[in-house]
Amino acid sequence: MITQENFEKQYSDPIEQQQIDKFVCVEMGRQIHRYIKGMSGTLAMMHRFEEQLAHLNTEQREQAIARYIDLNRKVLDGLDLKVVLARAIANYCDTFSYMLEFINDTQRVNFYLARIKSKYIQYHQIYEENGKYGILDHTGKVILKAQYDFLRTPYVYVDDLRTMPIIAQKDGKMGLVLPDRKDTIYADFIYDDITLREEPPYFEAVKDGKVTLL
Known part of the structure; x- marks a missing residue:
């Protein structure tokens, strides 16, 4: 049958x-x-x-x-x-x-x-471990280790197949990391805040009151 x-x-x-x-x-x-x-x-x-x-x-x-x-x-x-x-x-x-x-x-x-x-349809998901956050792929494998206080995946319109960085917080500072299974730092954890823009450059970072586009 x-x-x-x-x-x-x-x-x-x-x-x-x-x-x-x-x-x-x-x-x-x-x-x-x-x-x-x-x-x-x-x-x-x-x-x-x-x-x-x-x-x-x-x-x-x-x-x-x-x-x-x-x-x-x-x-x-x-x-x-x-x-x-x-x-x-x-x-x-x-x-x-x-x-x-x-x-x-x-x-x-x-x-x-x-x-x-x-x-x-293979969506990633954020997971928590010992009070820290990381990201799993659709199969449950780790693509970003749980070592961050905060994570935000940027869902924005992009016109190519680039890997977009993740907004993350670590030790009270904001930075950008790549979900590449290597925890590659895209922007150092030195910023007071990072927000998402609708067009490139996609990130607006603030440090000591100074705004920088990343």
Whole structure:
């Protein structure tokens, strides 16, 4: 009996999975392209994003897009993943009748919808340990150790695949750290306050009353 648990092994063709994954990835990239355009991004911004994806294979693109979505969660506002999948299915199928058969196969469609969500919706989370805060990735692995008094992830519109620093507080001072699993300091912990801006430079830091853009 085919169930959701054994569906991948007993039912789905690995070549089909590979092709659907590829076409879904193309469509997700297109959605981000539209998002950048909708946020008044320039043509150069859109080209830069596409160029950064161009040299990656499908799996690497999936991971890069998932990281982008984690930072720009508004990308998913109004996005129907069923439409994304339907477009991927249309690209995969070589006849209209086969496409209809595929789309009307509820179990098959649900399998791929779950697969899309698992690949692209990979949100990090803040965790607490001994009164300090750190960050875990979507699998529960540490990407920022729990050694900070305060953390703030900047959810802002960005037009590329950069890794955005995290606003953090340590020993009473504010700084910026990268969620790169190495606790890399992006801006030293010397500031009295750091706030987020809507455009680059994305951070406004205050030290002894003097404002600096980071």
